Amino acid sequence: MVEKVEDADRDIKPIGEPFRFYGKGRGRRCHYKAFESEGIQYALEDTVLVVPDETKQKPNVAIIKIYDIAQTSDGSIMVTRQRFYRPEEIENKGDGSWQPCDPREIFYSFRRDEIPAESVMHKCVVHFVPIHKQIPDRKENPGFIVQQVYDTIEKKLGKLTHKNYEGHKQLEIDILLQKSLRRLGDLSDFNTEDAHPDQEDQLKRKRIFGRRNV
Secondary structure, three states: OOOOOOOOOOOEEEOOOOOEEEOOHHHOEEEEOEEEEOOEEEEOOOEEEEOOOOOOOOOEEEEEEEEEEEEOOOOOEEEEEEEEEOHHHOOOOOOOOOOOOOOOEEEEEEEEEEEEHHHEEEEOOEEEOOOOEOOOOOOOOOOEEEEEEEEOOOOEEEEOOOOOOOHHHHHHHHHHHHHHHHHHOOOOEOOOOOOOHHHHHHHHHHHHHHHHHO
8 A cells, every 4th residue: 555645735635515524533534525735626536646555666647436424533534546557566477577558558457455645646548449449649648558468366457348247347448548538639550551550560469468468
């Protein structure tokens, strides 16, 4: 779990009225749909950068999950994140290392844990792109790229477009894909005949890696 970032100057507070209460006494929690940190509002389902687990690592990327912005009895604000993984962070059962198709690529996962709101650094953009679609231009659409899902238990990668996830998990993925495609507009299909040699090689590596691990 990410450690709490001690910063007395940060003004963090919940926004609006609580919509749910849980627990009693010192364990009582009030749940909110948003919180504010240094004048910036963060809401459920926002994608954000989070202070890394270790100081030498890059910031974690995460989604603030629904129903899970909570204020504890001592006034602390806690949020539940759903983590993404960078290529260098994942463990593989297969041989060799994973070569990302783009420097911006990260992997979606279903891992969730609770972190203090102080750990949230700022918002970021994450594009969910089907594996058969062209990756959007970085200048026109800056942000991270997700095309695969990392199974943190089996240590495997699977494509976003595979329809073999449990009901609610598949629904999450479908919604995220739809949101991204509405934001990005029409993306061209990936055509290996027209692709740059580097792109074609990257696509082949994806297919080989996918067959090995899925």
